[in-house]
Each structure stands twice: as structure tokens, then as C-alpha cells.
Amino acid sequence: MSVLIFSLTLGLLCVGAGLLGSLVGLGGGIIVVPLLTLVFHVDIRIAIGASIISTIATSSGAAAAYVKGGLSNIRVALLLGIATTFGAISGAYIAGFVSARFLYALFGTILAISAIQMLKRKKERKALDKPDALAERLRLSKTYYDTASQETVTYHVERTRLGLLLMYIAGLVSGLLGIGSGALKVPAMDLAMRLPMKVSTATSNFMIGVTAAASAGIYFFRGDINPFVAGPTALGVVIGAVAGAKLLPKLKAEKVRGIFIVVLIGVSLQMLLKGFA
């Protein structure tokens, strides 16, 4: 296989990764890293570099649509962004010291967590009556129009400090593994800070790009953003994600989800095996 064929094949497969990712609500990173390492035998650090770059692209593309709809909360995204960017810098640094085996093992674990999260039904809880003091000072409360129930929902934010701590950890994992770590960001907002599920998802998407940008710089200067790997990956994943967003309303997402969970568990086991073998 020549570099040309490699890049073309990788780009095409990444279209599939982006498509699948947007259909099941995960970023492309969680698919891209196993694809690059297990299928193409690319060094895991170069795979992570390519993935972090493509994560910025998909997050920004998706966020452009969400922000306009008023679903994501810019104020919350910026506040939590302080924690995720610090976490991302820490993660990208640690990634330079730890062994590839450790990265495989951690990646396998995060994949398993994502699979478990997808198994759980997403349901809305009752909204809070009032925000905590910090959230009140920063005016994090907001309203959005819910298209499903056709009513305007007002929500408040609580446990802002706990949210910040959890976001630091989410940023750390993102910087270490080159993924958006939406699987950690969404529960931090939804479970800890009690934001509505839809708002948590939209805001997480929005924050992922900022988080990824904070570690991507470090990967770039380290020489991990390989043009023949990161270029085709970013292009493919974005094309796939855009197509996925167009297809989504026409597909039965439940079926795709079911298959995807099985794939996630399988890939998770393989990564864990590489980590501990």
C-alpha cells in the first residue's frame, strides 16, 4: 500500500467514522483512534494527534448548528471551559511521559464507560427552582424552546464547583487520549449541575472544540500531527458528520445504537488487551 492509497482509504473510512459518530451522538475520536492503531498500525501518539484535530473540526461544525438554535449555553461553556482547557494541557503533557500501553488501557476503559452510558436511557429530570450562588452571579440560567414538547423551558444550574472539578477531569482525559470525552462532559452537566439533557449535549459539543484546541497545540509542536494521517482523518470525519446530521432524521437511530454498543464493547476489549498483554 502506498501513502496515496493509505490516505485515500483512511479518508474514506473516516467518512464512515464521522457518519456513525454523529448518528449515535459520539464524536469521531472514539472510533478514529482504534481505527488508526488496530487497523492501520499507526503509532498511538500519531493516532491521538490526528484524532484531536478531527475532534476540533466535528465539534465546531456541530456547534455552529446548535448555537444558532439557542440550545447550547455559551456562558456555561465558557465557565467550564476554564477547567477543561487546564485539564487538556495537563493531559497532553502527561501523554508525553506515559507508556503506549497505559494509553491503550485507559482508552479501553473510556470506551467501556461510553458503552455503558449509551445503554442507559436518557431521561429528563425535573428542573431546579433556583441556581446556586456562583451560577446566580454569572447568570447561567437560561431558557430554550423544546421542539418535542413544544414549550419554552427555563433551567437553572447548581453544584457549579463540582461541575468545574469534573470538567477538569474530562479535559485531562481529552488531552491524554485525543477524544472529545463527551461521555464524561455530558454527565457532569446533566447529573451534577442538573442542566437539561438536551442542553448538556449541545453545550458539551460546543466545549469539545475549545478543550481539544488546548491540547492540539502541544501535540502539534511535538510533531504528532502528521499531515498524511491527520489531514485525511479530519477531512473524512467532518464530511461523514455533516452527512450524518442530514441523514439522522430519516434513520431509525435505535437500531444503529444497538449495533454500535456491541462494536464499542468489542473495540474496548481489544484496546484493553493491548494495554495489559
Next chain:
Amino acid sequence: MSAATGRSIADHLDAEKMLEGIVSRVLRLGVVISLGVSAFGLVVAFLQDSRRLSATGSIRLHYISHAFQFPHTLHAVYAGVSAFSGIAIVELGLILLLLTPFAWVLISAIVFAYHKDKALSIVAFTVFAVLVLSVSLGKSG
């Protein structure tokens, strides 16, 4: 609630709506431009070095490993782009992509400051400072 605070809250909501519109456009534009540049760079790179890049065998492993030297400092990328090197153009596109989040964070910091939303403006400037810090940390190794 006094009329003054009522007005200022409405003002803030308008500011946020406007900001959402700007941020959405910046994000879309950033992705389209940066990926366009990278795609163009890839085409140029394959045309410039078609013999080695389309050769089969183990040479591929060299190009996708750490052994392959490509511009990964701002200076090297600048020099490469000036010399119309396809590989440097790919890297330039990826740098532009990396800078897209920087742009919207900075814009929101300025918009919040303009609308006298001091707390959020400080928050946004802090995020921007951390992003800049990440790049300078990366540069110094």
C-alpha cells in the same frame, strides 16, 4: 425591579442572541476554510512527490511514523508555505482549524466586555489566556 435593571437584562439577552449568531458563523467559516486549505495541500503534496508517495511497500511506514520529518514549528510551516510545499500547506490548514476555537472565545470576551458583562468577560478572557498558554507551553517543549 427598577426600569434600569429591566433594560440591562433585556440588553444582555440581545447581546447573547447576537453573539450566538456571530459564533455560529465564525465556527462554520473556520472549519470550511481550514479544511479547504488542508485538502488543497494534500493534493499539492501528492502532485509534488507523486513518485515516492505512490510507491508501494514499506516506504508508507516511513511517512506515517515519527521518522518522517515534516514542518511542526510556526517558522517551518511559514517557510514551507512560502516555498509552496504541499505538506506545509496541509499543516497550515490544521493550524487554522486549531485556531478556530481561539477566535470565538476571543470574540465572546470582547462582546461581553462591550456589553458591560464584567464577570463573563473575565471568564472568556481567562479561557483565551489558557489557550494562548497552551500554545506557548507547546512551543517551548
